[in-house]
Amino acid sequence: MFIEPRVGNRHNAPRRGWIEVVCGSMFSGKTEELIRRLTRARIARQRVEIFKPAIDTRYHAEDVVSHNAARIRSTPVAIASEILLLAAGSDVVGIDEGQFFDSSLVNVCEQLANNGIRVIVAGLDMDYLGRPFGPIPALLATAEYVTKVHAVCVCCGEIASYSYRIAASASQVLLGETDLYEARCRPCFLEGMQAKEPTPEARPAAAH
Ligand code: ADP
Ligand code: MG
Numbered sequence: 001m002f003i004e005p006r007v008g009n010r011h012n013a014p015r016r017g018w019i020e021v022v023c024g025s026m027f028s029g030k031t032e033e034l035i036r037r038l039t040r041a042r043i044a045r046q047r048v049e050i051f052k053p054a055i056d057t058r059y060h061a062e063d064v065v066s067h068n069a070a071r072i073r074s075t076p077v078a079i080a081s082e083i084l085l086l087a088a089g090s091d092v093v094g095i096d097e098g099q100f101f102d103s104s105l106v107n108v109c110e111q112l113a114n115n116g117i118r119v120i121v122a123g124l125d126m127d128y129l130g131r132p133f134g135p136i137p138a139l140l141a142t143a144e145y146v147t148k149v150h151a152v153c154v155c156c157g158e159i160a161s162y163s164y165r166i167a168a169s170a171s172q173v174l175l176g177e178t179d180l181y182e183a184r185c186r187p188c189f190l191e192g193m194q195a196k197e198p199t200p201e202a203r204p205a206a207a208h
Contacts (some may be wrong), residue, residue: 002033002147004040012188015116016163019143020107021098023136025124027162027183028151030122031066031096038072038094039162046091050074051083053100056175064096067177080105083112090117098123099134099171108174127172130163130189162189191202 005018022033041048052064055077063071074094077083078099087093093112098105098121110120125140125148127133139148153160160183167180174180184192 002037002142002145003011004037005145017106017113017116019113019139020118020120020137021139021143022120022122022149023159024139024149025069025126025151025183026124026181027178028160029066030124030149031064032068032070033071033140033147034096034120035064035066035072035096035151038092041092041118042086048090048092048094048183049087049090050094050096050199051077051086053198054078055100056097064094068096075101075200079107084106087112087117092120093107095119095121096123098139099127100136103135103138105135106142109139121200124163125164128163128174129193130162133172153185153188154182155184155188158185158188160185160188162186164189164192 002020004095022030022035024030031134038048038050050064050072052074060071062074062076064074065071074096076085079085081104083093083095086182095105095109106122109121112119121139121143122138124133149173162184164182165180165181165183167174167176
């Protein structure tokens with residue numbers, strides 16, 4: 001379990017910020033872990049702000065909600081730079097579904113952390129084809145603390161790292177839940193992908 005880092009104890013030292021990333025497949029407990037950390041920060045009487053991309057309204061327009069129905073109030077934002085304006089005065093900033101933001105999210109998180117804010121980003125590390133997803137890979141490189149959480153493979157019960165898409169769509173962003181996605185381990189993911197007709201995106205480029 002992640003233990004919050006202790007802030008340095010030099011007298012009169014400026015407040016230190018840092019970046020934490022919680023990544024993994026769908027159903028791996030990213031949102032649960034984000035809510036757990038933010039709840040503890042609130043118990044410590046820190047000023048906490050939570051953001052999510054406005055496109056993600058699967059459960060609720062404003063709340064961040066986990067698959068086991070834990071929830072916390074958040075502010076939906078259309079673009080990452082809005083977070084900079086809205087987070088002024090916070091001690092801790094939580095961001096869910098980070099993969100849906102563009103690459104500017106990395107710079108936004110850097111600026112917040114440079115200004116002494118603890119930033120916690122939860123997001124999918126891979127898309128439905130197993131490719132690195134949006135700004136999360138770059139955040140993994142720049143974060144001080146990285147936690148990869150795992151789901152349970154619905155086919156075999158092993159540890160799952162992949163979000164297997166049951167539906168036929170080839171769009172990278174397709175919002176859905178258990179109706180569209182399954183958590184799968186590597187062998188069960190590969191088996192499913194091989195059984196599928198190759199989509200234009202997944203098909204290897206033709207040799208010249
Ligand atoms: P994430 O944000 O990573 O998609 P959540 O934090 O919203 O995940 O939800 C995690 C919860 O999802 C688990 O505590 C469990 O109740 C539920 N769940 C549903 N399917 C699975 C699965 N295949 N593996 C693990 N947990 C699952
Ligand atoms: Mg989630």
